[in-house]
Amino acid sequence: MSSYEENYLNKRPQELCHMCGKCCRVVTTSIPYDKLLELQNNGDKAACDFLGIFVPFKTIEDAKKADCGTVENIIAQLKADNNYNESQITFYTCKHLQDDNKCSIYEKRPTLCRHCPSTPWAIVPPGCGFEGWLFMKREEDKERVRKAKEELLELQVLKNKVNNPDTLNKIKAVEHKIQRTIDMYKKYGSENW
Ligand code: SF4
Ligand code: SF4
Structure with a gap:
């Protein structure tokens, strides 16, 4: 499912x-x-x-x-x-x-x-x-995006401490995945959340 x-x-x-x-x-x-x-x-x-x-x-x-x-x-x-x-x-x-x-x-x-x-x-x-329930679900989406943005910041800090190319590539792959989550909500204004 x-x-x-x-x-x-x-x-x-x-x-x-x-x-x-x-x-x-x-x-x-x-x-x-x-x-x-x-x-x-x-x-x-x-x-x-x-x-x-x-x-x-x-x-x-x-x-x-x-x-x-x-x-x-x-x-x-x-x-x-x-x-x-x-x-x-x-x-x-x-x-x-x-x-x-x-x-x-x-x-x-x-x-x-x-x-x-x-x-x-x-x-x-x-x-x-459904108005109230949809509002609540939209707030959950916004919270998910905020959390994703926090994770990106943490990964940025981590990247600055890492020299191993394999580890760096793994971090970049995770960053890419997180960024995709944020971009999914772009049309609803996720850049400003
Ligand atoms: S939109 Fe769908 S649920 Fe509404 S009347 Fe038409 S067929 Fe029925
Ligand atoms: S989904 Fe909303 S607008 Fe549609 S029939 Fe139900 S209460 Fe009315």
Whole structure:
């Protein structure tokens, strides 16, 4: 089992979801719509799954009519991360969401729905039951990165004391591994944690 499943997915307290359906009514993706279509045409499973259930709103205003608060929350968070490009953003809605906010294919819903919210860094709608828990998980990620940075500093000190080339190479390999952990969170701002 991967650490993603062990450390995150399997620990999500599913009971926090109060089945409001907001994350089905209006969503967006970090990948632009035209790129998603291209991936779908090339048989990419994630793109096929996503476009198999989600249909794009024609305009941002149409998405706002479905759930203004969620759209504005997404835009605000993308702007805060310097990641907002109005010409590239598309909002989608799921064709299986019913008027009573229930999923018409709940038992057969795809993996991407079962994994939602798929990371601590997912933008969830205002009032989502996972908000507090995701905040806590993001803080854990930040703590992990701070610890990694401390380890890098300690290794730097150690490197200055070591002359043996084999030992130096081993230290560099460990440094590389630790740096990869930090870089994994770069898009969330790990450089400033
Ligand atoms: S928005 Fe949050 S609480 Fe509402 S259905 Fe989605 S995951 Fe559950
Ligand atoms: S398939 Fe069901 S759970 Fe998945 S987004 Fe649509 S309504 Fe929500």
